[in-house]
Amino acid sequence: MKIKPKFTISTKKINGWITFIILLIAAVISVFPFFWMVVGSTNTSADVTMGTMSFGSALKVNWNNLVEKASLLRIFWNTAKTTLIYTFLSVLICSMAGYGFEKYRSKSRNLLYNVFLISMMIPFASQMIPLFKMMNKLKLMDTHTAIILPTLAMPFLIFFFRQSFISFPTEIIEASRIDGANELRIFFSLVLPPMRATFAAGFIYSFMKQWNNYLWPLIVLQSNEQKTFTLLLSSLSSAYFVDYGQLMLAIVLATLPILIVFLTMQKHFVTGIVGSSK
Amino acid sequence: MKKRTKKLINYNAYGWFFVSFALILFCVFTIYPAFESIWLSFQTFDEGAFRFSGLDNFKRMLGDKLFFKSMANTFLFLIIQVPIMKVLALSFATMLNKPKLKARGILRTAIFLPCVTSLVAYSVLFKMMFSMNGIVNNVLMSLDVLSESFQWLQNPIWAKIIIIIALTWRWTGYDVIFFLAAMQNIPAETYEAAQIDGSNSWNTFWKITLPQLKPIILLTMIMSTNGTLQLFDEPMNITMGGPANSTLTMSQYIYNQSFVYSPNLGYSATLSYVIVFIMIILAIIQFRITGDDAK
Numbered sequence: 001m002k003i004k005p006k007f008t009i010s011t012k013k014i015n016g017w018i019t020f021i022i023l024l025i026a027a028v029i030s031v032f033p034f035f036w037m038v039v040g041s042t043n044t045s046a047d048v049t050m051g052t053m054s055f056g057s058a059l060k061v062n063w064n065n066l067v068e069k070a071s072l073l074r075i076f077w078n079t080a081k082t083t084l085i086y087t088f089l090s091v092l093i094c095s096m097a098g099y100g101f102e103k104y105r106s107k108s109r110n111l112l113y114n115v116f117l118i119s120m121m122i123p124f125a126s127q128m129i130p131l132f133k134m135m136n137k138l139k140l141m142d143t144h145t146a147i148i149l150p151t152l153a154m155p156f157l158i159f160f161f162r163q164s165f166i167s168f169p170t171e172i173i174e175a176s177r178i179d180g181a182n183e184l185r186i187f188f189s190l191v192l193p194p195m196r197a198t199f200a201a202g203f204i205y206s207f208m209k210q211w212n213n214y215l216w217p218l219i220v221l222q223s224n225e226q227k228t229f230t231l232l233l234s235s236l237s238s239a240y241f242v243d244y245g246q247l248m249l250a251i252v253l254a255t256l257p258i259l260i261v262f263l264t265m266q267k268h269f270v271t272g273i274v275g276s277s278k
Numbered sequence: 279m280k281k282r283t284k285k286l287i288n289y290n291a292y293g294w295f296f297v298s299f300a301l302i303l304f305c306v307f308t309i310y311p312a313f314e315s316i317w318l319s320f321q322t323f324d325e326g327a328f329r330f331s332g333l334d335n336f337k338r339m340l341g342d343k344l345f346f347k348s349m350a351n352t353f354l355f356l357i358i359q360v361p362i363m364k365v366l367a368l369s370f371a372t373m374l375n376k377p378k379l380k381a382r383g384i385l386r387t388a389i390f391l392p393c394v395t396s397l398v399a400y401s402v403l404f405k406m407m408f409s410m411n412g413i414v415n416n417v418l419m420s421l422d423v424l425s426e427s428f429q430w431l432q433n434p435i436w437a438k439i440i441i442i443i444a445l446t447w448r449w450t451g452y453d454v455i456f457f458l459a460a461m462q463n464i465p466a467e468t469y470e471a472a473q474i475d476g477s478n479s480w481n482t483f484w485k486i487t488l489p490q491l492k493p494i495i496l497l498t499m500i501m502s503t504n505g506t507l508q509l510f511d512e513p514m515n516i517t518m519g520g521p522a523n524s525t526l527t528m529s530q531y532i533y534n535q536s537f538v539y540s541p542n543l544g545y546s547a548t549l550s551y552v553i554v555f556i557m558i559i560l561a562i563i564q565f566r567i568t569g570d571d572a573k
Contacts, residue, residue, distance in 0.1 A: 119312075
């Protein structure tokens with residue numbers, strides 16, 4: 001009895017170290033490409049391919065090359081504008097729908113909710129051609145409206161919000177109804193504030209989805225004036241002579257905003273998802 | 279009971295109001311296209327107009343070797359990559375869930391990080407790493423593992439392996455987020471009780487953690503299956519579907535049929551419905567395997 005606890009503690013310690021080392025390796029592999037792209041953006045194309053792992057002095061040159069090739073400010077603005085409008089609208093629309101499905105239950109709405117869930121199975125490929133025809137007809141080709149509109153009602157986000165609203169006590173809503181509060185006000189000023197984490201998670205999900213959107217913009221956006229970051233990266237990397245330093249800088253610029261959004265809201269993101277999976 | 283129904287009727291209009299925006303958008307941009315696609319799949323586009331052609335598209339598909347090749351490629355990615363990723367993600371999540379882990383927060387953030395990168399950005403990074411004059415070749419040559427640079431992306435097998443590595447790098451952290459979230463909902467007392475009963479961590483994982491995670495595993499399985507069957511950004515930007523179509527996926531083939539080769543929208547619609555059917559069948563199988571308690 002006296003020896004046993006000592007023994008368990010030491011195996012525990014060893015296990016702890018093994019776990020730590022495995023996770024450390026995974027973490028290094030996860031972070032390495034980020035490190036590499038930041039270092040790469042300061043090196044010349046030749047140095048990047050040589051595997052240089054230290055900061056170089058070619059950042060200015062890469063920047064100038066990139067600015068010469070693409071109107072960066074324009075592309076940044078296009079991406080930021082479409083992403084922010086999309087994120088705001090989709091979070092609003094999907095959270096309202098999730099709230100409607102959860103707190104105003106009825107047979108017909110339950111059925112409708114199931115249709116939304118099943119529609120998650122429909123691949124984008126089967127919608128893309130009719131959508132393409134539709135955008136042509138509506139004269140929305142090569143506009144940002146065309147990349148914002150079609151996927152605003154995201155079944156996954158509606159599902160996520162509905163799951164999260166389950167944990168919001170219905171008694172509180174009913175109490176404020178008795179106090180005479182209007183339904184919309186209840187949603188926006190009573191339900192929304194304490195569910196910040198959920199909304200933050202929804203925000204990050206939606207933001208990432210649109211910032212990184214590729215296939216649909218590739219189909220819809222044709223002129224250089226309307227292009228977004230993903231299209232720029234894709235065209236830079238498929239050029240005949242790829243300037244690696246310049247490409248690295250473009251990747252850094254495309255990744256930085258989303259990295260900032262994620263790191264600042266990470267805590268909420270995880271708590272938000274915890275809330276929805278209860 | 280009666281009172282309650284009455285109340286619901288009063289608020290019914292508000293219920294519809296809250297879901298109305300999503301409902302309208304959903305009907306216009308999801309339901310309508312999905313049905314138009316079915317209609318299109320029975321038509322052929324020639325001489326500037328659509329013409330009803332019955333099952334022609336379907337017959338054409340049965341003889342389309344390239345489509346079946348793209349299907350085989352997609353399934354290969356699904357069968358090999360998804361299980362590897364789930365096992366990795368489950369192990370990482372279990373390890374990260376240990377309260378006494380050193381530097382837990384930093385490790386967790388690092389493992390989440392890949393899932394913020396855009397699919398195009400990381401694909402381009404992986405393409406650079408494995409290109410002819412890329413960092414992998416140069417490092418391997420300087421270590422004398424290779425005597426001359428190897429064309430990773432020109433080799434049908436390696437091209438597939440690299441896409442699998444890339445997918446695993448990008449998506450494992452995403453699954454870890456979901457698994458960790460679900461694990462945090464398992465009460466600590468359950469684990470304490472298991473420990474008192476003398477259960478080791480291996481048994482605890484199989485008897486307690488895994489059964490509790492069933493619903494979230496099912497959810498992420500369905501998400502990964504959907505994602506893999508629609509795989510497009512990665513093969514498009516890493517290999518362009520090459521070499522010799524060895525990494526061509528179904529979505530890419532449909533894209534090519536619609537926008538790269540001479541546009542054949544009716545035929546593409548037929549092909550896209552093949553994906554719909556495969557997805558539905560796989561979802562039913564996954565629900566069956568995870569059993570009834572996964573609801």
